Amino acid sequence: xxxxxPSFGLEEGSENRSDAADAGSTDWSRDAIAIISNSKPNARExxxxxxxxxxxxxxxxxxxYFFKDSAAKPAPDALYAEVAENYKGAIxxxxx
Amino acid sequence: MxxxxxxxxxxxxxxxLDQWNDYAAEQGWSDGFPLMVPTEEKVxxxxxxxxxxxxxxxxxxxxxxxPTLQSIAAxxxxxxxxxxxxxxxxxxxRAVLNPDYNLHGTLATTHPCAQGIIVNGPIRxxxxxxxxxxxxxxxxxxxxxxxxxxxxxxLNVGGAKPGAMDRATHGSPAKYSFCxxxxxEESPWEPFHVRRGFDADESVVTLLPSEPPHNINDHxxxxxxxxxxxxxGTISQVGANVISGDAPYTIVLGPEHAQTIxxxxxxxxxxxxxxxxxxxxxxxxxxxxQREFYKERTTExxxxxxxxxxxxxxxxxxxxxxxxKHSAYIPTFGHxxxxxxxxxxx
Numbered sequence: 001x002x003x004x005x006p007s008f009g010l011e012e013g014s015e016n017r018s019d020a021a022d023a024g025s026t027d028w029s030r031d032a033i034a035i036i037s038n039s040k041p042n043a044r045e046x047x048x049x050x051x052x053x054x055x056x057x058x059x060x061x062x063x064x065y066f067f068k069d070s071a072a073k074p075a076p077d078a079l080y081a082e083v084a085e086n087y088k089g090a091i092x093x094x095x096x
Numbered sequence: 097m098x099x100x101x102x103x104x105x106x107x108x109x110x111x112x113l114d115q116w117n118d119y120a121a122e123q124g125w126s127d128g129f130p131l132m133v134p135t136e137e138k139v140x141x142x143x144x145x146x147x148x149x150x151x152x153x154x155x156x157x158x159x160x161x162x163p164t165l166q167s168i169a170a171x172x173x174x175x176x177x178x179x180x181x182x183x184x185x186x187x188x189x190r191a192v193l194n195p196d197y198n199l200h201g202t203l204a205t206t207h208p209c210a211q212g213i214i215v216n217g218p219i220r221x222x223x224x225x226x227x228x229x230x231x232x233x234x235x236x237x238x239x240x241x242x243x244x245x246x247x248x249x250x251l252n253v254g255g256a257k258p259g260a261m262d263r264a265t266h267g268s269p270a271k272y273s274f275c276x277x278x279x280x281e282e283s284p285w286e287p288f289h290v291r292r293g294f295d296a297d298e299s300v301v302t303l304l305p306s307e308p309p310h311n312i313n314d315h316x317x318x319x320x321x322x323x324x325x326x327x328x329g330t331i332s333q334v335g336a337n338v339i340s341g342d343a344p345y346t347i348v349l350g351p352e353h354a355q356t357i358x359x360x361x362x363x364x365x366x367x368x369x370x371x372x373x374x375x376x377x378x379x380x381x382x383x384x385x386q387r388e389f390y391k392e393r394t395t396e397x398x399x400x401x402x403x404x405x406x407x408x409x410x411x412x413x414x415x416x417x418x419x420x421k422h423s424a425y426i427p428t429f430g431h432x433x434x435x436x437x438x439x440x441x442x
Contacts, residue, residue, distance in 0.1 A: 001108050001116075004139040004170040006125050007252040008104045009161025041389055070340070070393065072201040072431035096206060 029058050031088035036075075037067040043093035050091060104166055105136060125174070125252050127244065127272060134170035142169035145182040149440050154193050157200035159255030163189065168249050175245035180223055181238055184301055185245045187437040188213050188275075191303035192246070196433040202305035203256040206263050207337055209429040210270035211246055212306030212346070214414065216289035217299030219439055220277035227277035229418025232309050243273030270308040276416055282351040283415035284358035291364065292436050299439040304346060304412075305429035314353070315421040320360035323353050323423075324367065328374035330425050331404060334381050337430030340395055341403050344410040344434050346426040347371065350417040368408035376401040 026033075035051060037043035044067065051063050066083065068075045083090055111119055113133070120131050132138070143165050153162045165186070172185050192199045192211055202209050215225050226236035234240070256262040264271075280287045289300035314326040327347060331338075338345050347367075349357070357367065379387065379400045387397075395402060405411055412434060417424070 001110055001133070002105055002136055003108055004134045004136060004166050004173075005104055005106050006134055006167060006170040006174060006248065007123070007255075008167040008170075009156065009159065009163055009253045012155045012160050012162070039393065070342075070431050072205060072207075072340075072429065073198060074200070 026089040028089060032062040032064070032086060034083045034087040034090040035063060035065050036079075036083070036090055036092050037065070038093050039068045039071040040093070040096050043067070047091065047093050104164065120174070124257055125248070127248060127251065129244075129272070131174040132176055134173040138173045139166055139169040141179045142172050142177065142182045145179045146186055146440065149183075149186060151190075153189065156193060156250070156254040158204055158261040159253070161253065161255075163249060163253040167253050168245075171248040171252055172241075172245040175248050176237070176241040177245050178223075178237070178241075181242050181245070183439050183441045184213075184215060184219065184223070184225075184238075184242050184299075185249075187301040187439040188242070188246045188303055189249060191301060191435040191437045192250070194433075194435040194437075197303060197305070197435045198429070198432040199250075199254075201431055202429050203250060203254060204261055204263055205429065206265045207429055208264050208266050208268040208271075209305040209307055209337075210268060210274045211243075211250070212270070212304045212426060213243055213246065213275035214288065214302040214304070214346075215242075215275065215277040215299070216280065216287050216294075216302070217439070218297060219299035219441070220280070225275070225277040227279040227416050228282075231276040231279070231416050231418075232274075232424070239275045239277075240273050243275035246275075247271060247273060268308050270306065274306060274308070278414045279351060279416045282354070284354055285364055285413075285415070288412070288414040289436065294436070294438065299441075300436050301439055302434055302436040304344065304426075304434045305432050306346065307427045309348065309424035309426050312423040312425055313421065314423075318356065320357040320362045323357055324362075324370050325374065327423060327425070328371050331371065331375035332377055333427075334377065334386075336404070336427050338404045338427050339377065339382075339390065339402050340393070340430045341405060343405065343428050343430045343432050344412050345405060345428045346412045346414065348414055348416045348424040348426065350420055350423045351415055352419065352421055353423045354415045364413050365408065367413055368411045371411050372403065372405065372408040376403050 035047040051060050116133050120126050155162045172182050223238045225238045250256045278288050290296050294300045312327050312330045317323045
């Protein structure tokens with residue numbers, strides 16, 4: 001029996017994909033890092049806790065905090081651009 | 097087995113209906129109810145109803161692959177749709193793919209919202225879409241299967257798998273299917289789609305990420321003022337996503353309530369203004385911790401009240417249902433817009 005695949009979809013064109021950063025090129029011991037909250041409650045506390053823990057191993061004056069206006073909406077393009085331009089890595093808080 | 101991410105048509109072997117349903121469940125294609133078999137012949141009959149609709153679809157969140165007419169039709173067949181329903185399903189898919197709808201947010205959220213489908217125009221009667229008694233409930237094949245087809249498409253093409261990318265804490269029964277038509281024949285006002293800029297003879301589908309309807313019972317009030325007080329009081333709840341005040345929500349007036357409000361001379365803008373003002377929440381009803389959270393998220397406090405939408409025009413008023421002194425409040429996800437699409441028929 002032949003069926004039409006209900007999960008079939010066309011892959012997004014490669015021209016629409018942003019160039020993924022090569023995580024291997026980031027020096028997590030000193031590069032500038034963005035910590036980015038999804039704006040759920042306690043995300044900021046979690047990320048700032050991570051930054052505090054990192055202070056035992058590296059300088060943290062170039063680890064900067066960002067957040068979205070709403071947990072339910074995508075981050076604005078300007079935020080992506082700012083992070084891409086100024087930071088070598090990012091740590092995201094994704095869940096509740 | 098054939099790689100499911102590559103093949104639009106796949107060979108599944110000889111399966112009877114029970115075996116097919118077991119197979120489909122193993123693939124993660126099922127919503128829990130029995131599924132029809134999306135054979136090439138059945139899918140082709142579905143697509144015949146949409147001939148000429150060649151506009152490509154954008155990628156569907158969260159999986160980020162673009163559906164095809166064939167894959168949407170396969171889900172419509174599985175849902176039990178008749179071919180004539182398919183243009184409504186396609187219109188609904190196009191509506192949720194409008195960026196203003198915020199599909200990714202509605203599917204990945206812990207909130208229980210479903211995709212609420214409102215149908216207006218001549219196609220309601222042509223397809224037998226229930227706009228009257230029990231229009232949110234069981235019994236009408238068109239309502240049940242059109243809503244189900246959209247949900248299955250989001251599950252299978254979009255990848256909104258419960259517990260994986262669909263992170264709803266509880267979900268809701270509306271996530272099986274949520275589709276109804278406006279009872280234009282018993283509405284004393286212009287049809288909902290006409291107020292949204294369409295012609296009365298056009299058929300239109302409007303999508304809004306919606307909680308299941310909350311009943312508004314008022315058997316006693318015999319004036320517009322009394323009924324609107326009851327309705328505003330039902331909307332005015334702590335703990336609803338609409339407290340973010342950045343999205344539309346829906347009030348479905350039962351025909352009897354609508355007639356009373358209209359008899360007293362109220363227009364739709366009058367109703368919207370009254371509900372906007374009277375549904376605002378006093379800050380004393382909100383916990384200290386929630387207040388802090390809203391303050392950080394820029395939800396505005398105006399004279400010690402939270403407004404539950406951006407303005408009166410966000411309150412979508414329509415008429416549906418049958419006899420009885422009931423109306424319904426349909427809260428939304430809260431970070432989205434309503435999106436309407438003209439239904440193209442082949």
